[in-house]
Amino acid sequence: MTQPSITRSWVASANGHSDFPLQNLPLGVFSINDSAPRAGVAIGEHIFDLQVALEAGLFDGVARSAVEAMRGGQLNAFFELGRAARVALRSRLLELFSEGSTLRGNIEAQGAKLLPLAADCQMHLPARISDYTDFYVGIEHAQNVGKLFRPDNPLLPNYKHVPIGYHGRASTVRASGTAVRRPKGQTLPAGQNEPTFGPCARLDYELELGIWIGPGNEMGEPIAIGDAAEHIAGFCLLNDWSARDIQAWEYQPLGPFLSKSFITSVSPWVVTAEALEPFRTAQPARPEGDPQPLPYLFDKRDQDGGAFDIELEVLLLTEAMREQNLPAHRLTLSNTRYMYWTVAQMVAHHSVNGCQLQAGDLFGSGTLSGPENGQFGSLLEITEGGKKPIELASGEVRKFLEDGDEIILRARCARDGHASIGFGECRGTVIAAR
Amino acid sequence: MTQPSITRSWVASANGHSDFPLQNLPLGVFSINDSAPRAGVAIGEHIFDLQVALEAGLFDGVARSAVEAMRGGQLNAFFELGRAARVALRSRLLELFSEGSTLRGNIEAQGAKLLPLAADCQMHLPARISDYTDFYVGIEHAQNVGKLFRPDNPLLPNYKHVPIGYHGRASTVRASGTAVRRPKGQTLPAGQNEPTFGPCARLDYELELGIWIGPGNEMGEPIAIGDAAEHIAGFCLLNDWSARDIQAWEYQPLGPFLSKSFITSVSPWVVTAEALEPFRTAQPARPEGDPQPLPYLFDKRDQDGGAFDIELEVLLLTEAMREQNLPAHRLTLSNTRYMYWTVAQMVAHHSVNGCQLQAGDLFGSGTLSGPENGQFGSLLEITEGGKKPIELASGEVRKFLEDGDEIILRARCARDGHASIGFGECRGTVIAAR
Numbered sequence: 046m047t048q049p050s051i052t053r054s055w056v057a058s059a060n061g062h063s064d065f066p067l068q069n070l071p072l073g074v075f076s077i078n079d080s081a082p083r084a085g086v087a088i089g090e091h092i093f094d095l096q097v098a099l100e101a102g103l104f105d106g107v108a109r110s111a112v113e114a115m116r117g118g119q120l121n122a123f124f125e126l127g128r129a130a131r132v133a134l135r136s137r138l139l140e141l142f143s144e145g146s147t148l149r150g151n152i153e154a155q156g157a158k159l160l161p162l163a164a165d166c167q168m169h170l171p172a173r174i175s176d177y178t179d180f181y182v183g184i185e186h187a188q189n190v191g192k193l194f195r196p197d198n199p200l201l202p203n204y205k206h207v208p209i210g211y212h213g214r215a216s217t218v219r220a221s222g223t224a225v226r227r228p229k230g231q232t233l234p235a236g237q238n239e240p241t242f243g244p245c246a247r248l249d250y251e252l253e254l255g256i257w258i259g260p261g262n263e264m265g266e267p268i269a270i271g272d273a274a275e276h277i278a279g280f281c282l283l284n285d286w287s288a289r290d291i292q293a294w295e296y297q298p299l300g301p302f303l304s305k306s307f308i309t310s311v312s313p314w315v316v317t318a319e320a321l322e323p324f325r326t327a328q329p330a331r332p333e334g335d336p337q338p339l340p341y342l343f344d345k346r347d348q349d350g351g352a353f354d355i356e357l358e359v360l361l362l363t364e365a366m367r368e369q370n371l372p373a374h375r376l377t378l379s380n381t382r383y384m385y386w387t388v389a390q391m392v393a394h395h396s397v398n399g400c401q402l403q404a405g406d407l408f409g410s411g412t413l414s415g416p417e418n419g420q421f422g423s424l425l426e427i428t429e430g431g432k433k434p435i436e437l438a439s440g441e442v443r444k445f446l447e448d449g450d451e452i453i454l455r456a457r458c459a460r461d462g463h464a465s466i467g468f469g470e471c472r473g474t475v476i477a478a479r
Numbered sequence: 480m481t482q483p484s485i486t487r488s489w490v491a492s493a494n495g496h497s498d499f500p501l502q503n504l505p506l507g508v509f510s511i512n513d514s515a516p517r518a519g520v521a522i523g524e525h526i527f528d529l530q531v532a533l534e535a536g537l538f539d540g541v542a543r544s545a546v547e548a549m550r551g552g553q554l555n556a557f558f559e560l561g562r563a564a565r566v567a568l569r570s571r572l573l574e575l576f577s578e579g580s581t582l583r584g585n586i587e588a589q590g591a592k593l594l595p596l597a598a599d600c601q602m603h604l605p606a607r608i609s610d611y612t613d614f615y616v617g618i619e620h621a622q623n624v625g626k627l628f629r630p631d632n633p634l635l636p637n638y639k640h641v642p643i644g645y646h647g648r649a650s651t652v653r654a655s656g657t658a659v660r661r662p663k664g665q666t667l668p669a670g671q672n673e674p675t676f677g678p679c680a681r682l683d684y685e686l687e688l689g690i691w692i693g694p695g696n697e698m699g700e701p702i703a704i705g706d707a708a709e710h711i712a713g714f715c716l717l718n719d720w721s722a723r724d725i726q727a728w729e730y731q732p733l734g735p736f737l738s739k740s741f742i743t744s745v746s747p748w749v750v751t752a753e754a755l756e757p758f759r760t761a762q763p764a765r766p767e768g769d770p771q772p773l774p775y776l777f778d779k780r781d782q783d784g785g786a787f788d789i790e791l792e793v794l795l796l797t798e799a800m801r802e803q804n805l806p807a808h809r810l811t812l813s814n815t816r817y818m819y820w821t822v823a824q825m826v827a828h829h830s831v832n833g834c835q836l837q838a839g840d841l842f843g844s845g846t847l848s849g850p851e852n853g854q855f856g857s858l859l860e861i862t863e864g865g866k867k868p869i870e871l872a873s874g875e876v877r878k879f880l881e882d883g884d885e886i887i888l889r890a891r892c893a894r895d896g897h898a899s900i901g902f903g904e905c906r907g908t909v910i911a912a913r
Contacts, residue, residue: 071901075705175609181733197544203729206674208664211733212646212740216610216835217698226699228832231773240640242773262649264742265660265913291832298733299615299645306646308698339676366595376793398725398737399913401650409564479699479833 051464053144058089062455064467065089069467070138071314072279074118077160082118082169084341087314087469088142090160092166101155103141103148106267107133109139117333120172120315124278125260125404129220131278131317135277149478162206168313170220171281172257172405177218177309178395179285179409180210186412189426205335208342208386208394213285215307218407220313221471226309227448230291236377240294244478247289248446252359252422252454254381255283255311255362256388258406259379265399272343275390276402282357282454283409286310289425311407312454312471320466321353324458328352328387341397342390351387352411355468356380356415356457357413359422359451364449365439373453374437377422448477485898487578488678490593497890498901499523504572505903506713508603509655511594516552516603520662521748521903522576525593526600533682535589537575537582541567554606554691556829558712559838561694566753574752583712584767585628603769604654604708605715606691611652611743612829613687613719613843618819620846623860626665636750639769642776642820642828644842644898647719648740650840655905661882661912662741664725674728678912681723681865682880686793686848686888687855688815689717689768690822692840699833704778707823710836713749716888716905717843720744723859723879730894745841745903746888755787758892762821777832785821789902790814790891791847793856798883799873807887808871811856813849880913 054067055058065071065087085092085225098104099112111130114122124132141148152159159167181187184204185336188320191199229249259278262268280307285305292304310422328348337343344351357380360373386394388408396402414422421427424445428434431444446452456468488501499505499521509526519526532538533546548556557564575582580632586593594600597832617623617636625633637643663681665674666891694700702710719739726738762782771777777787791814794807819867820828822842830836848856855861857881862868865878880886890902 092689176648203674205727207729209729209733209736211736212648214610214834215649215839216648216840217833218699226833230832231702233637238636238772239770240637242775246544248636264653267663267913288832294637295641296642296734297637298730298734300730300732302643302645303828303834307832336673339674341676348877349905385879394737398664398722399651399660399740400648400737400740406650429738479701 049461053126053145054088054142054224056089056091056142058091063089064463064469066466067139067142069316070135071316071320071465072120072158072171074120074171075166075313076163077167082220082248084112084118084120086138087162090162092162094158094160098157101157103151103155103157104137108137111129113264115325122404124172124257128275131319133320135317135319136443168222170218170221170311171313174405174407175217175219175403177213177215177407179213179411180391181411181421182207182208182384182386182391183411183413185383185416186422186426189414190422193430206339209392209394210391211300213309213409217306218309218311221310221473223308223310223473224476225286225308225475226472228288228291228303229302230288231476232290233294245288245291246445248287248475249287249424250359250446250452251285251287252357252377252379253283253285253412254355254410255281256408257281257315257411258402258408261403262396262401264401265395265400268392268396268402270342270347270389270393273392274318276392277318277388279317280321281315282311282468282474283433284313284408284452284454284471285412286473310471310473312469314469315428316466316468321458323460323463324354325350326352326354326382329382338390342393344389347387347389351389352384353381354458359456360453362451362453363437363441363447365437365441366437371438375429377420378423379411379413380437383413383415384408384410446475448475450475483797487517488522488577489580489583490523490525490564494526497523498619500575500898500900500905501576502898503583503750503900504569504718504753505750506554506605507748508554509600509607510603511601516563518549518552518554520572521596522595523884526596526906528594532591537585537589537591542571555839558592558606558693558727560693562709565753569751569753575631602654603833604652604745605747605749608649608652608734608841609837611647611649611841612644613647613845614825616642616818617823617845617847617856619817620848620856620860623784623848623855627864637858640773642825644829645734647743649899651740652743652745655907657742657744657907658910659720659742660910661911662725662737664722664737665728666724667728671881679722679725680879681719682909683858684793685719685721685878686791686813687717687846688713688789688844690835690842690844691715691749692842693838696830696835698835700789701833702826702830702836704776704781704823704827705825708752708824711752711822712754713751715749716746716890716902718744718886718888718905718907719843719846720907723858724832744905744907746834746903750900750902755892755895757894757897758788760786760788760816761786763816769799772824776827778823781821781823785823786818787815789893792889794887795831796885796887797871797873797875797881799875800871803873805872810861811882813847813854813856815847817847817849818844818858830846880909882908882909
């Protein structure tokens with residue numbers, strides 16, 4: 046729904062139902078025809094090439110420094126600059142692209158470019174990821190998975206005190222569109238004592254919010270929760286592909302390892318903290334009887350506005366569905382409100398022992414399931430570990446993912462009086478094990 | 480014991496009992512007086528500055544390319560070149576530094592430098608670590624720790640099938656000598672249901688072998704065990720500092736996180752695979768009743784010579800001991816022969832799901848305890864979780880580490896007919912929590 050009070054852009058495709066209206070302006074790294082990757086901003090159905098715009102003299106002052114920091118086709122140095130650089134760049138981009146901007150002519154006259162997003166643009170990871178941490182703050186998911194193992198006592202005693210997380214594999218994080226090779230590994234067949242080796246038979250997706258870290262901290266210097274927001278650059282969608290059979294056999298006592306490290310997919314556009322500002326909301330009150338967070342995890346401002354209202358969606362498209370021209374099957378419709386801990390709490394916890402965060406670090410939220418059928422963020426939950434297959438319009442059934450299946454994550458924020466923004470897609474198609 | 484058949488060096492301090500005889504030639508990155516970090520090789524009590532030697536024209540061909548790859552003060556690109564580059568460089572260094580070398584004059588005439596190791600040289604991490612993985616292949620440690628929790632069944636069912644490992648934190652790996660700030664965190668006091676927050680009270684060391692990865696693999700392309708040795712550049716000592724009280728409360732269900740990520744120390748010299756060649760040994764036969772490794776983890780050549788005979792030592796020096804001029808107290812005397820899995824098995828396992836390894840990745844072996852008293856690689860084992868404090872010559876007792884305590888790791892390889900080589904030290908002193 047277009048609202049008259051919302052500023053429109055002269056880029057026609059940015060108005061209406063685009064993921065990338067004037068109010069979003071997400072940053073990413075792209076290339077065309079094997080050219081060197083470079084930074085751009087998405088607007089409507091276009092990418093605005095920031096390097097060309099820089100050379101055309103369209104940026105001054107802090108905004109100019111911000112774009113200069115993107116040289117080399119990685120946003121790490123830009124993330125390191127923090128909020129002031131993001132705000133200055135955003136402000137200049139709003140000037141350039143607002144409807145009626147007197148600068149429209151400048152852009153065109155100076156040879157700056159709006160490239161069509163769909164056509165030849167290849168999207169890359171926006172940053173070099175030094176460390177990737179996967180949290181577990183989706184309490185509905187933790188309960189759903191816990192129930193499969195411990196029906197009477199699904200959550201472990203630490204869950205409501207500790208924002209549980211673990212180190213993930215940074216080297217295999219990939220941008221949306223990268224094929225997902227089915228992993229091989231050890232699994233323990235039901236009722237057996239000896240493992241076998243072969244392709245994963247229980248391949249799953251996990252719907253997560255990704256968080257890009259901005260300025261880091263020195264080793265030994267924790268980030269106070271009141272300062273945590275200054276260390277968050279932006280957000281994406283993250284699919285924590287999971288091999289459930291490998292996971293079940295390997296994960297004791299040190300946690301998931303090869304069951305996750307074959308690939309993690311992210312949507313390539315960094316939706317900035319500023320673009321999400323209108324969609325902040327209070328952290329839901331903890332249910333009666335839940336403990337209060339320890340002081341290092343508590344900040345009044347964070348409790349009042351540190352959560353986000355972002356609708357999350359997962360779609361499945363099988364090879365047969367593509368052949369029959371059927372629409373994708375919606376597996377999940379969930380929301381970031383199901384996070385038991387805020388992003389600021391994750392940052393404060395991660396660094397409280399002195400652990401160093403660095404610009405370009407990536408966090409995953411953990412799977413964000415809701416409490417109801419239709420809101421579950423993984424097939425493990427939807428099919429109850431394979432016991433309740435789902436039926437598709439193609440006549441197929443699925444317990445877990447088959448070769449050729451494509452998983453598509455989407456996200457959308459909407460609020461009265463504000464332009465609705467999206468995240469772009471995070472897609473991945475399963476290909477056969479080697 | 481100096482053996483007449485072993486080639487000596489004209490660098491006098493390299494003969495006799497040095498960690499760094501002519502046969503070692505470990506590589507590292509150093510700086511002097513805040514100059515830019517650059518690559519060097521240790522010989523006796525000196526560092527040979529490889530950048531200066533390169534400019535002096537002392538290297539040709541493959542050896543020259545090897546040293547050129549070290550520009551920028553990180554060994555990643557050199558590691559990526561693999562065995563041929565290491566061998567060519569080693570061969571040239573042997574020529575340059577052998578007793579009676581006709582090139583000694585060249586070195587001196589061309590202004591190449593031998594710098595005193597002890598004085599002003601500051602050692603750095605040898606490479607940018609993309610990912611750090613900590614394994615758990617010290618079976619005696621796994622059994623000792625398992626016994627504290629499950630006296631009748633210390634090893635989990637997967638242990639003898641899976642080279643258990645987990646992702647560690649790369650950003651806080653530091654070179655020997657970096658102070659170890661005592662971390663703060665959540666712990667659950669005995670008999671309580673609610674955690675408290677404060678400085679770690681059960682700070683521990685873990686004695687590990689570190690492994691530097693050479694050429695990597697593409698995502699989706701496992702490294703066969705027969706090829707694994709080609710992907711290993713060298714070795715170091717690694718102290719996986721551990722906060723036992725934080726670990727006990729946080730580690731379920733996803734593994735250790737803040738209990739380890741505050742710092743990991745490594746010895747700064749990369750002892751190459753070639754230098755360790757004489758100290759290779761057969762993997763000890765598995766005890767009767769143990770399962771055979773699955774085929775992807777089995778290679779005859781690896782079983783016959785893929786283990787190492789390296790003596791490992793841990794020393795403790797408290798502030799009072801330093802003041803009283805007492806010698807360091809030996810906590811551990813162990814050996815790399817207590818690894819249940821070889822380094823090649825770790826590489827094959829890590830990549831079997833398609834996980835990408837990259838040059839400069841770091842592996843830890845896991846704590847390498849032996850079966851006997853005096854061989855335990857952590858205080859958790861030595862004091863049985865704090866129940867049996869150790870007594871020191873200073874009159875002090877220790878259950879876990881106190882502020883001011885320094886832990887020193889050393890390693891030594893010896894074999895008849897070969898020069899004995901060492902690893903240099905991995906040191907760290909505990910400082911008070913902030």
